[in-house]
Amino acid sequence: MNRKTGETDVTVELDVAGEIRTGDGVLDHLLTALFFYMGREAKVTASYDLRHHLWEDVGITLGEELRSKLPERFARFGNAVMPMDDALLLVAVDISGRPYVSAELDFKEREEGFEASLVREFLWGLARSLRATIHVKTLNGVNAHHVIEAAFKGLGLALGKATQESGKLESTKGLLEV
Numbered sequence: 001m002n003r004k005t006g007e008t009d010v011t012v013e014l015d016v017a018g019e020i021r022t023g024d025g026v027l028d029h030l031l032t033a034l035f036f037y038m039g040r041e042a043k044v045t046a047s048y049d050l051r052h053h054l055w056e057d058v059g060i061t062l063g064e065e066l067r068s069k070l071p072e073r074f075a076r077f078g079n080a081v082m083p084m085d086d087a088l089l090l091v092a093v094d095i096s097g098r099p100y101v102s103a104e105l106d107f108k109e110r111e112e113g114f115e116a117s118l119v120r121e122f123l124w125g126l127a128r129s130l131r132a133t134i135h136v137k138t139l140n141g142v143n144a145h146h147v148i149e150a151a152f153k154g155l156g157l158a159l160g161k162a163t164q165e166s167g168k169l170e171s172t173k174g175l176l177e178v
Helices: 025-038 051-068 116-130 144-162
Strands: 002-004 008-014 042-048 077-084 087-094 100-104 133-140
Touching: 002 051, 008 051, 025 042, 025 051, 025 144, 042 051, 051 116, 077 144, 087 144, 100 116, 116 133, 116 144, 133 144
Parallel strands: 100 133
Antiparallel strands: 002 008, 008 042, 077 087, 087 133
């Protein structure tokens, strides 16, 4: 999947071997963790003007790629409780057709490059294009790197579960609008 605008040029390919090279070392590190815990290989390339645009457009492009690869019937829900040193996060995903994000990323110690605002841009881009509800809640955490990396690892586990094939349509309505 490719997204090219006046601000970014992002390509995300799932289920292919390749490197993650966005030009932002922090985002590369976090995407590597996300795909590992999702249980999928991925190739990501990007060029950009501002980090804000990069993080949002990578989220949008990933959501579009995930939607294009959803099985006809998929598990829909996924969740994880992810520890990482001082950090403990709860992540829950519902691929329901209703985009929403609640991102409570709380930490006391900042670390260069690890910014809650960029994570929120990524999550909102992903939620809108995947048409998913995503909740990320910090249960405990001091270090920004640990909190944010635990969020991406938990998101990987939750997305891995939610996108797996299911034997039935996961809706009491009999319809999922994704």
